[in-house]
Amino acid sequence: MSNLSFIEIARLVESKQARAAAELARESHPFAEGWLAFGGKGSYVNKACGFGLGRAIADDELDELVEFFTSRGVEPRVELSPFVQASVLEGLDRRGFALQRFGNVLARPLSAGEALRASLPRGWPKEVTVERVDPRDDAAVREYVEVSESGFLAEGEPLPTEFLELGIKAVRRPVQDAYVARIRGEAVGAGGCESSDGVTALFGTSVKPAFRGRGIQQALIVARLERGLERGSRLAVIISGPGIPTERNAARLGFFMAYSRVCLVLHGEGLTPSS
Secondary structure: OOOOOHHHHHHHHHHHHHHHHHHHOOEEEEEOOEEEEEOOOOOOOOEEEOOOOOOOOOHHHHHHHHHHHHOOOEOOEEEEOOOOOHHHHHHHHHOOOEEEEEEEEEEEEOOOOOOHHHHOOOOOOOOEEEEEOOOOOHHHHHHHHHHHHHOOOOOOOOOOHHHHHHHHHHHOOOOEEEEEEEEOOEEEEEEEEEEEOOEEEEEEEEEOHHHOOOOHHHHHHHHHHHHHHHOOOOEEEEEEOOOOHHHHHHHHOOOEEEEEEEEEEOOOOOOEOOO
């Protein structure tokens, strides 16, 4: 287990989430120790996060948060760790925020020289290769985005143009890496990672339905952990929906439950929900 406390992990993860959202957003604004981010109507970037651990948030600041989103026609959305001050939750409750979903933050220490591939329960999957995407290769970047986003859409649903554009922008961040898994040349899975401040965050992993159950997601996790070590990280994290295959695969590779975070949303007539 990491020698960091759970609240120290939360400070690192929540700060990284906030900075990434701000960098990817069309518009962003500092908010306490975090950020408010707007990526367009329906965008998954639309959120307020990274705040509430360091200090209390005044009522007028929460009003500013609500106004930031409602003035742009979208529902205000907030992501919080369980370590925020109680007054933050009370203030959001008074304004009518409701629970939208949970996310579990899974963490794993990284040690220089460790044989990560040896941790694969069934060894490296047969015929599978995992390659890092060249961010300068437009076709490779587009393929990565389409495959990595496929698991977050209904089967057969086309990838929205806004998601494609946001995914391409994300891949080209200097701190980010993208990986594609192939079988005999066909792209069968993909996932990304972002390394900064000694932490590598893994995200956006999808495996095509016909190729699931072969250990491909685990291979993608290991490839990104190896990249984290190359970038000097000492901790890896994954934010997963509770009880889904990602959580189980991560546990098999040494990840432990660090904390659960919540997503709260303020519904309003005429406001567009975000993904």
